[in-house]
Amino acid sequence: MKTHTESEENYIKALYHLGSDNPVSNGDLAQRIGAKGSSVTQAVKRLSQKNLVTVVPYKGVQLTKEGILLAKSILRKHRLWETFLVDTLGFGWDQVHPLAEQLEHVQSEELVERLSDFLGTPKHDPHGDPIPERNGQMPPVLGEPLGAFAKGHTIKVVRVEDAGSEFFDQLDAMNINLGNTYDVEAISSFDASVQLKSPSGHTIWLSKSMSANIYAVHA
Amino acid sequence: MKTHTESEENYIKALYHLGSDNPVSNGDLAQRIGAKGSSVTQAVKRLSQKNLVTVVPYKGVQLTKEGILLAKSILRKHRLWETFLVDTLGFGWDQVHPLAEQLEHVQSEELVERLSDFLGTPKHDPHGDPIPERNGQMPPVLGEPLGAFAKGHTIKVVRVEDAGSEFFDQLDAMNINLGNTYDVEAISSFDASVQLKSPSGHTIWLSKSMSANIYAVHA
């Protein structure tokens, strides 16, 4: 696999995130990257010359098969590094994203594989997101949003969506972590807020915007 | 501490390596960096605008106090990552340099300090080179070249100079590692080659060019 610039890799990542099936608009991509539309036009031109994307002017950009594979390999690195930072170095799960963004650009197949081995070939990162495998296969995306469960069920938190540091602060304040189990006490039909009871007996109220970013399975 | 480009950091590193006390010539720096002299002239101009070096045209470049501190912080990262790669991920000591060159550019004070803690705040890297401390203090440079010891003494290998992959291959072939002890059986006054006996009774002959890159202390 050839080597790519960080900028290229960032565009590939962004495209993958915005959907690897449907074409992505210049504007959406610009917003996600944090650049102006004109810069994006130039960038995707460069990417298409490397066969990482196909561009239809005025219509949109789409990753090629090669581009998708590259995206997954970057995501693999990103999520393995996040796992390392949390599990091995003791960072908080709200701190690791910007660091992983730097580490994911380090080029070395062997490093990635050794890291994966060292971590025990994890299938999911500290946020519960699936870590792509060497071959590009994706482990399952875990859980459903809390709102999908019915009153009376016991659930286990398995994933949280990265919704900014305030979200994580809130989770920490409520002592909510992956693996925690709760009884669903109520789900408001009015504002979709959720009421949980922890095994220690504490009751937790979650707003809709909180609960929508928390995913769980039946315990 | 401000943030610097990788190119800048590479120049700072090179300058430090070529000697932080005496001024360095454009040519030496160019060779070390792997760029042309003209590129170096421009680069050091940029660096001097950031107060990282002082330049006297046609005479030479020298790191400022600020530059030396930056150099040490990069070296600290480099050597901590090398330690991690060897001790934690099981890389060979001959493999880690290019990887550490990438990892050393990751910007995060906290990451460095957590890494150091995780590794047990090592003072020397897998080659026996001193790891600068947070404050810039340098642990001792270990050992003397094998040729400095006299016949009959028992010595312990504590450091090897990075002299390319063939050198490391040779060390591996001879099973020479940091911490190994040997008896000095002979030092040739003719070609400065060295003859060692390992505890297991094997005798090893080292050419001058080999022994000059191997450092030891009295065991």
Add this chain to the structure above:
DNA sequence: CTTTTAGTTTAGGCAAAACTAAAAATTATT
């Protein structure tokens, strides 16, 4: 004391990657 040589700097280009401003194409609205 001039000339040659080695080393350094300037000058001018090129590529990547960003920007602004203006033109063109698309989509939405009367």
Add this chain to the structure above:
DNA sequence: AATAATTTTTAGTTTTGCCTAAACTAAAAG
């Protein structure tokens, strides 16, 4: 359908960092 609003592209700049070629400096050789 015609016009307005939005989006995208083009065109021209900027910065970083490299290059080659030409000019310059300093030191060594004649």
